[in-house]
Amino acid sequence: MENIIRIENLIFDYPREEGKDVLRAIKGISLDIEKGSFTAVIGRNGSGKSTLAKLLNGLYVPTEGVIYVENWDTADDNHVWDVRQTAGMVFQNPDNQLVSSIVEDDVAFGPENIGTAPDEIRTRVNKALNDVRMGEYRLKAPHMLSGGQKQRVAIAGVLAMKPKCIIFDEPTAMLDPKGRHDVLRIIKNLNAEGITTILITHFMDEAVQADRVLIINDGEIILDGNPAEVFSHADEIKDAGLDVPVAVELAVRLRKRGIKIPDDVITVEDMVDFICQYK
Amino acid sequence: MIRDITLGQYYSVDSPIHRRDPRIKILSVVMYIAALFIVENFIGFVMAAAALGLAVAVSKVPIGFIMRGLKPIIFILIFTFSINIFMINGRVLWKLGFLEVTDNGLYTAAFMSVRLILLIIGTSLLTFTTTPIKLTDGMERLLYPLSKIGVPTHEIAMMMSISLRFIPTLMEETDKIIKAQQARGADFESGNLIARAKSLVPILVPLFVSAFRIALDLAMAMEARCYSGGKNRTRMNGMKINSGDLIFMAANILFFAATITLRIWR
Secondary structure (H helix, E strand, O other): OOEEEEEEEEEEEEOOOOOOOOEEEEEEEEEEEEOOOEEEEEOOOOOOHHHHHHHHOOOOOOOEEEEEEOOEEOOOHHHHHHHHHHEEEEOOOOHHHOOOOOHHHHHHHHHHHOOOOHHHHHHHHHHHHHHOOOHHHOOOOHHHOOHHHHHHHHHHHHHOOOOOEEEEEOOOOOOOHHHHHHHHHHHHHHHHOOOEEEEEEOOHHHHOOOOEEEEEEOOEEEEEEOHHHHHOOHHHHHHOOOOOOHHHHHHHHHHHOOOOOOOOOOOHHHHHHHHHHOO | OHHHOOOOOOOOOOOHHHHOOHHHHHHHHHHHHHHHHHOOOHHHHHHHHHHHHHHHHHHOOOHHHHHHHHHHHHHHHHHHHHHHHHHOOOOEEEEEOOEEEEHHHHHHHHHHHHHHHHHHHHHHHHHHHOOHHHHHHHHHHHHHHHHOOOOOHHHHHHHHHHHHHHHHHHHHHHHHHHHHHHHOOOOOOOOOHHHHHHHOHHHHHHHHHHHHHHHHHHHHHHHHOOOOOOOOOOOOOOOOOOHHHHHHHHHHHHHHHHHHHHHHHO
C-alpha cells in the first residue's frame, strides 16, 4: 500500500523560555502511515502525542527530520495549505474550534478559505453535515448544541475541505459517554469510506478499534503494531504510565491462573464471546 | 441568568426582513438612527414609531422578545429621564424641595426616552433579523472602499464575528467561574458597592486567562483550516440585491426624506 504520511527521524523542541532548557517533545520518531488506515496514538499527558498531531498538520515545523504528507514537506511554505487541506485536524475542545455563530457557516469556513466556488461550497457543506448526521441543525448556533454535536460539526468542517486524512487530537476527551460514542462511530464510518484516520486518544477502548496502535512515551514510540500485538505487552504499557483495556487486564490475570486466552482477545465483546464459549 | 440578555442576538425565523440584504439593512438602520436625531416633534416620533412598528410586525420577531432586549438599558433610560426632567428650565409644573419639574423638562425627557427606546429597538431589530455572519459580511462589503487606503476591513469584520460567536462561550465560562468561587465560599451578593466590585476581581482574572487560552486554541484551529486572511477567500452565500431589497430601500429613503421635510417645514 501507498503511504500518505512519512516521518523521518523527527525531532521537535519547544522554543527555549527564559531561564529554562529547551523542551524536547519528540525525540526521534520515524513512521509511515498507510493510505486508508486507522491508526490510534496513545500516550499519557505530556508524552508528545498532541505535538505530533500538530506537526503532521504543519502547525509546528520539525526541529530536525522531515515529515511528508502526500510527498509535500510540511516545512515547505509553498505547500503548507496543501498539507493542511490533505491532513485535516479536529481538536480536543469542541467550543474553541468553531469559528462561526451558525453551524453551516462554520462548516463553510474551510472551503471559503481555500477559495472554493460558492455552489461547490454549498454542495460540500450539505454533504459534510449529512455525513456527520447534523443536517437538521445546520442553522443552529453552536452554543445551543451538546459537546458531541459540536465535535461532529467540527468534523464536518474538516470534511468540507475534502481531506484524504484526518487527525483527531483527543476528540472525545471532553465529551459525555453518549457524545463519545457518536463521535467515535462517525470516525469509524469515515475511515470505512477511505479517509486515513489518526486518532490520538487516551481511551484504551477507542484504541482497540484501530488497525494499528502506537504507544508514545516521553517523545518516543515504544510499541507499534496491531492492537492484539501491542496489548500483549501489558507490562510495558503499564510502565509507560498507561492503563490497558479492561478486557486485556482481565485476560492477563486469567492467564496467570492458567486459563489459555488467545492474544487477540482485546475488546470487551471478544472477552464476552470467549468466556461464553469457554469449556 | 446571564443568558436572558437578548440584545444583539439573532432570532431565527423566516420573514421578508430576515431575507433582506444585510448591506441594505445596515444602511437603513444608519438612516433610521439619523432620522431619530433629526426628528424633534410629536408627529415625527409617531411617524418613526409607526415605521418601526411596521418593520417589527413584518419581521415576525415577537414583541416580548424585543422588550426583553430593553431590560438591560432600563437603568440608563430612567437615568436619562430623571436628568432631563429635573435639569431643564421652563415653566414650573411641580416642585419638591430643590427638584423642579418643568414643562420643557417633561417634554424633553419624554422625547429623549422615546428616542432612546426607538434607537435600541431599531438597532436590535437589525441583529434579531440578521445573522452575525451576514452582518459582518455586510459591514465588510460596505467598508470595502476603505481597504483601498489600507484599512484592514476583512480583519475587522472577522474580529467582530468571532467576538459575537464567543459571547455565549465566555458567558458560560463566567458562570462556571462564579459557581466555582461560590462553592469555595466567595460572597458576591453582600457588602457595599466597593466590596462587591472587589469581589469581581477573582472572577475577572481567571476569565481573562481563559479568554487568552480560547484565543490561542481558536487561532490554531483556524490555521489548521487554512485561514490566511481575506485574500483569495470566497463566500458560500454571495450577496445580491433583488427587487425586494430595492423596495425596502426605497421605503426607507421615503421615510428619511419625510423626516427631513417635516423638520424643515416646521
